Amino acid sequence: MLGKCIDNVRKNVPLVHNITNYVTVNDVANVLLACGGSPIMSDEPDDVEDITTICGGLNINIGTLNKSSIEGMFLAGKKANELGHVVLLDPVGAGASKLRTDTAVKLLNEIKFDVVRGNISEIKTLALGSGTTKGVDADVADAVTEETLDSSVAFVKSLAEKTGSVVAVTGAIDLVADADKCYVIRNGRAEMGKITGTGCQLSGMMTAFVAANPDAKLEAAAAAVCTMGLAGEIGWSRMQEGDGNSTYRNRIIDAIFNMDAATLDEGAKFEIR
Amino acid sequence: MLGKCIDNVRKNVPLVHNITNYVTVNDVANVLLACGGSPIMSDEPDDVEDITTICGGLNINIGTLNKSSIEGMFLAGKKANELGHVVLLDPVGAGASKLRTDTAVKLLNEIKFDVVRGNISEIKTLALGSGTTKGVDADVADAVTEETLDSSVAFVKSLAEKTGSVVAVTGAIDLVADADKCYVIRNGRAEMGKITGTGCQLSGMMTAFVAANPDAKLEAAAAAVCTMGLAGEIGWSRMQEGDGNSTYRNRIIDAIFNMDAATLDEGAKFEIR
Amino acid sequence: MLGKCIDNVRKNVPLVHNITNYVTVNDVANVLLACGGSPIMSDEPDDVEDITTICGGLNINIGTLNKSSIEGMFLAGKKANELGHVVLLDPVGAGASKLRTDTAVKLLNEIKFDVVRGNISEIKTLALGSGTTKGVDADVADAVTEETLDSSVAFVKSLAEKTGSVVAVTGAIDLVADADKCYVIRNGRAEMGKITGTGCQLSGMMTAFVAANPDAKLEAAAAAVCTMGLAGEIGWSRMQEGDGNSTYRNRIIDAIFNMDAATLDEGAKFEIR
Numbered sequence: 001m002l003g004k005c006i007d008n009v010r011k012n013v014p015l016v017h018n019i020t021n022y023v024t025v026n027d028v029a030n031v032l033l034a035c036g037g038s039p040i041m042s043d044e045p046d047d048v049e050d051i052t053t054i055c056g057g058l059n060i061n062i063g064t065l066n067k068s069s070i071e072g073m074f075l076a077g078k079k080a081n082e083l084g085h086v087v088l089l090d091p092v093g094a095g096a097s098k099l100r101t102d103t104a105v106k107l108l109n110e111i112k113f114d115v116v117r118g119n120i121s122e123i124k125t126l127a128l129g130s131g132t133t134k135g136v137d138a139d140v141a142d143a144v145t146e147e148t149l150d151s152s153v154a155f156v157k158s159l160a161e162k163t164g165s166v167v168a169v170t171g172a173i174d175l176v177a178d179a180d181k182c183y184v185i186r187n188g189r190a191e192m193g194k195i196t197g198t199g200c201q202l203s204g205m206m207t208a209f210v211a212a213n214p215d216a217k218l219e220a221a222a223a224a225v226c227t228m229g230l231a232g233e234i235g236w237s238r239m240q241e242g243d244g245n246s247t248y249r250n251r252i253i254d255a256i257f258n259m260d261a262a263t264l265d266e267g268a269k270f271e272i273r
Numbered sequence: 274m275l276g277k278c279i280d281n282v283r284k285n286v287p288l289v290h291n292i293t294n295y296v297t298v299n300d301v302a303n304v305l306l307a308c309g310g311s312p313i314m315s316d317e318p319d320d321v322e323d324i325t326t327i328c329g330g331l332n333i334n335i336g337t338l339n340k341s342s343i344e345g346m347f348l349a350g351k352k353a354n355e356l357g358h359v360v361l362l363d364p365v366g367a368g369a370s371k372l373r374t375d376t377a378v379k380l381l382n383e384i385k386f387d388v389v390r391g392n393i394s395e396i397k398t399l400a401l402g403s404g405t406t407k408g409v410d411a412d413v414a415d416a417v418t419e420e421t422l423d424s425s426v427a428f429v430k431s432l433a434e435k436t437g438s439v440v441a442v443t444g445a446i447d448l449v450a451d452a453d454k455c456y457v458i459r460n461g462r463a464e465m466g467k468i469t470g471t472g473c474q475l476s477g478m479m480t481a482f483v484a485a486n487p488d489a490k491l492e493a494a495a496a497a498v499c500t501m502g503l504a505g506e507i508g509w510s511r512m513q514e515g516d517g518n519s520t521y522r523n524r525i526i527d528a529i530f531n532m533d534a535a536t537l538d539e540g541a542k543f544e545i546r
Numbered sequence: 547m548l549g550k551c552i553d554n555v556r557k558n559v560p561l562v563h564n565i566t567n568y569v570t571v572n573d574v575a576n577v578l579l580a581c582g583g584s585p586i587m588s589d590e591p592d593d594v595e596d597i598t599t600i601c602g603g604l605n606i607n608i609g610t611l612n613k614s615s616i617e618g619m620f621l622a623g624k625k626a627n628e629l630g631h632v633v634l635l636d637p638v639g640a641g642a643s644k645l646r647t648d649t650a651v652k653l654l655n656e657i658k659f660d661v662v663r664g665n666i667s668e669i670k671t672l673a674l675g676s677g678t679t680k681g682v683d684a685d686v687a688d689a690v691t692e693e694t695l696d697s698s699v700a701f702v703k704s705l706a707e708k709t710g711s712v713v714a715v716t717g718a719i720d721l722v723a724d725a726d727k728c729y730v731i732r733n734g735r736a737e738m739g740k741i742t743g744t745g746c747q748l749s750g751m752m753t754a755f756v757a758a759n760p761d762a763k764l765e766a767a768a769a770a771v772c773t774m775g776l777a778g779e780i781g782w783s784r785m786q787e788g789d790g791n792s793t794y795r796n797r798i799i800d801a802i803f804n805m806d807a808a809t810l811d812e813g814a815k816f817e818i819r
Contacts, residue, residue, distance in 0.1 A: 021314070022295040022298060022314075022568040023298050023299055023302055023312075023314050024299060024302075025568060025569050026299060026569055026570060026572060026573070026742060026743070027299070029569055029570075029742035029743070030741065030742050030791055030792055030795070033740045033741065033742060033791055034740070034790060034791050034792070038683060039569075039742065040639070040642070041567070041568075041569050041609070041610050042610060042639075042643070043610065043612070044610075044611060044612040044613065044645065046613070046645045047611065047643050047645045047646065050642065050643030050644055050645065051639075051642060051643050054642060063314070064314050064315060064316065064317075065317060065320065066316070066317040066320075066341060067317065067319070067341075068612060068613075093313070093315075093324075096313070096323065096324060096327060097315070097320050097323030097324050098323055099317065099319045099320040099323065100320065137311060194306045194307070194530070195303065195306065196299060196302035196303050196306060196312065197299070197302070234788075238788055242507075242511055242524075242527060242528070242531060243527050244307060244526060244527030244528065244529070244530025244531050245303055245306055245307050245526065245527070245530045246303055246307070246522070246523040246524075246525075246526035246527050246530070247523050247524075247527050249303070249792070250523065250792040250793050250796065251792075251793075252792075253790060253791065253792035254788060254789050254790030254791070254792050254793050255788070255790065256790070257740070257790025257791045257792070258788060258790050294587070295568040295571060295587075296571050296572055296575055296585075296587050297572060297575075299572060300572070336587070337587050337588060337589065337590075338590060338593065339589070339590040339614060340590065340592070340614075366586065366588075366597075369586070369596065369597060369600060370588070370593050370596030370597050371596055372590065372592045372593040372596065373593065410584060467579045467580070467803070468576065468579065469572060469575035469576050469579060469585065470572070470575070515780075515784055515797075515800060515801070515804065516800050517580060517799060517800030517801065517802070517803025517804050518576055518579055518580050518799065518800070518803045519576055519580070519795070519796040519797075519798075519799035519800050519803070520796050520797075520800050522576070523796065
């Protein structure tokens with residue numbers, strides 16, 4: 001059951017090293033605390049190896065990358081691989097610039113990732129060297145819909161097989177797959193797209209979930225997606241007249257803070273294909 | 274009517290590239306989403322030209338500038354000029370340090386800006402190479418008041434003529450002018466000064482407004498100022514006992530999220546001089 | 547009385563230069579505004595000396611340090627010393643990496659700090675060149691408890707004597723000491739540890755308090771600690787069902803915004819040893 005995965009986060013309190021963008025970093029930290037993990041941020045090449053050594057997981061998010069932080073990503077990733085730590089890649093904006101695409105592809109080649117999480121356009125860019133990305137949001141033409149679901153599931157499983165990573169594609173319908181099995185998840189609300197960084201927050205939280213459940217990585221990644229989506233539903237149910245995306249951001253993090261195994265198991269909407 | 278300007282933002286969903294400070298960047302992103310735009314942040318010189326190419330507007334804010342991001346500002350600005358994109362300058366802290374003053378002046382000389390937005394001290398620094406700036410807030414001695422209004426309007430129009438940009442000076446009374454026409458705006462509340470980054474948020478939003486209304490830049494910039502000020506009034510009306518500046522920040526962004534053309538047209542308080 | 551210290555902040559509106567991490571910087575700025583100060587952020591070596599010159603206090607926080615910002619810390623610190631400004635050190639993560647430990651120790655050797663504030667593990671690292679730091683949170687083994695209070699008070703006073711700084715160690719029980727006198731403070735709530743950056747926020751606010759009360763540095767630092775802890779208590783009392791750490795963050799800053807001298811004097815829980 002997915003609920004057990006969040007219980008393990010709260011019990012193990014995984015320390016997660018984040019090399020992440022400065023846009024949403026505060027929310028990533030607060031979401032990690034909300035779900036029961038503990039965050040630390042460091043991108044300086046001279047600092048990252050020591051920091052990642054004391055952590056249980058590493059979350060690499062390439063938004064607002066720069067030359068120095070890119071160097072930090074490779075150093076931290078290799079060290080985390082050496083130590084057998086969980087490593088996650090969030091290829092923010094892959095496809096939107098040559099630097100981002102090249103960096104994401106090179107990271108995927110040189111680092112072993114336990115999980116890769118992005119929107120469909122970013123993941124297609126990684127997989128195919130193509131796909132269109134409209135900034136940091138997925139292109140409508142790429143969207144996972146009921147109509148494209150079969151082929152999307154096959155695509156995600158195939159990328160998971162090729163990379164040996166759990167692949168998580170999030171959007172209106174979320175897909176979380178390894179080579180054999182794909183969680184098709186229908187939690188969440190469209191209004192979450194009106195808050196900056198719900199994807200970044202999910203990547204941070206997912207790193208904690210997988211680090212705290214090393215023997216059930218696929219299930220843990222799916223549990224993180226369901227937690228985020230369900231928190232989006234619960235948070236929305238608490239919105240009042242006049243509230244907007246800023247309050248919604250707070251409500252979602254609050255809902256994660258209050259999430260327990262029973263709520264998650266009852267509210268998670270998924271099928272396995 | 275100003276209301277049409279926000280309708281156009283929601284209809285066109287302009288993608289705005291922000292090179293902005295790390296203090297208020299999250300709020301800038303959420304305000305852009307709240308008003309109907311879409312944000313992307315990038316300051317790395319090797320990344321900015323690709324990123325700005327896929328956007329409709331570029332918001333250059335010099336707060337927390339560094340050598341690398343300054344290089345990014347010039348590269349992105351020149352590329353955006355080449356492509357005919359809307360470009361805005363927010364000279365945060367011009368007058369407070371030599372680096373900030375020099376960078377702002379050099380940007381103004383080498384990049385064609387559609388809009389320059391700042392507080393009166395920053396704008397005076399740009400215009401006259403003088404003015405006193407108390408950190409990132411305007412100096413009281415520079416303030417636009419009913420007493421200094423005539424000369425302030427003349428000053429702003431004259432700078433607009435000289436630069437060919439729309440010039441927006443925000444404070445207790447806001448002025449938004451081109452060479453011929455000046456909106457004198459009296460929306461907003463003094464308590465907005467107790468929240469960090471309402472100016473940065475406005476610059477991001479203004480870039481989206483002008484990008485979505487290319488044939489009415491002056492009006493679009495004025496509409497953004499009225500939207501921010503009116504959101505400050507609406508947000509304040511929702512404050513409860515015990516609330517303070519952190520909740521007020523959320524309430525203002527929420528009010529932008531819920532702003533529609535009719536509310537804006539009814540609530541905007543301006544005269545044209 | 548401690549209440550007078552916050553009155554002085556609101557009266558003098560100290561401008562505080564912050565070289566601080568990008569994780570919690572927005573909250574630091576809003577807390578500084580909430581307590582009556584004014585924030586400015588700058589870490590670029592070419593910018594920091596000018597910026598610190600116009601300020602009354604300098605807050606150096608080494609979280610997310612990088613080569614350039616480290617250079618900025620030394621330049622700003624030396625300039626602030628020259629000018630007789632208040633300077634505070636927050637050694638975030640000292641003990642967690644060689645770079646952080648070395649940077650904190652070198653800063654302490656080369657800059658004269660009016661105040662050093664951290665958790666017990668960070669402060670022990672500074673004092674003894676040892677101590678275990680679990681990321682950015684204190685190690686349980688180091689905790690200040692009723693059982694270890696006598697020795698902890700002696701330790702903090704001794705470090706204050708050795709460094710000539712006020713030393714503030716925050717945790718379940720907070721200690722704020724100079725060589726002769728130690729405030730033992732019991733405000734606050736454990737749930738504050740579930741919000742990222744309450745320590746960073748306190749460091750920013752403490753810089754403003756000490757800058758506004760130059761003749762009563764120890765008392766001012768203790769007043770800042772009591773303000774933060776009491777705001778945590780007041781903020782918690784306003785939490786509603788379903789609220790979590792994100793709303794709690796807002797409530798704490800709101801409570802600081804509304805704090806007055808009488809509330810502080812009535813709510814402060816401390817003894818002097």
